[in-house]
Amino acid sequence: EAQVTQNPRYLITVTGKKLTVTCSQNMNHEYMSWYRQDPGLGLRQIYYSMNVEVTDKGDVPEGYKVSRKEKRNFPLILESPSPNQTSLYFCASSLRFPYNEQFFGPGTRLTVL
């Protein structure tokens, strides 16, 4: 089944404890992206990767890192999480950007205490 998977789906952690949210797609997509969704703010792009060679910041990259070492995986890294990073995170991928549909993962709900 063609899909975008994220792990974990739910995570409660404490301030400053490094964490990684994994994202994987099995559709051979070039483009991958991370978004965070907060009530009243919609979806905001954190980082995107046009392909394995090009990764760049979105609108809200502060406090996040990403890595695109292979086409299928695009992990999101929070080196020192803070409570303002409590949010619902979505990974997405598409064959190309922007004219192809972005397929979203199921989301990861992160709580930072």
Place this chain on the structure above:
Amino acid sequence: QQQVKQSPQSLIVQKGGISIINCAYENTAFDYFPWYQQFPGKGPALLIAIRPDVSEKKEGRFTISFNKSAKQFSLHIMDSQPGDSATYFCAAANYGGSQGNLIFGKGTKLSVKP
């Protein structure tokens, strides 16, 4: 200039009615305008999309109207059904060089009453 402004924030429509959601943008470099639909507990899914070389695109009960000069676009849902109750996001993308930004509006929560 990177903003996409969406209205209304919430919308209640009777079954069979027309739902209309509006979006406006400033950046004239945007050249792709998708709409995403999100049900509770799920990730967004593409509903319909338009490029600025056409003024309207229709897929079933869903229509995008695009006004390039006004820098506005809207989603019309005809014969709205309770199953259409979801949050809708407009978005805009600028495909230039290595840019890969997709800018979303803040969303509209649609409730269709039976």
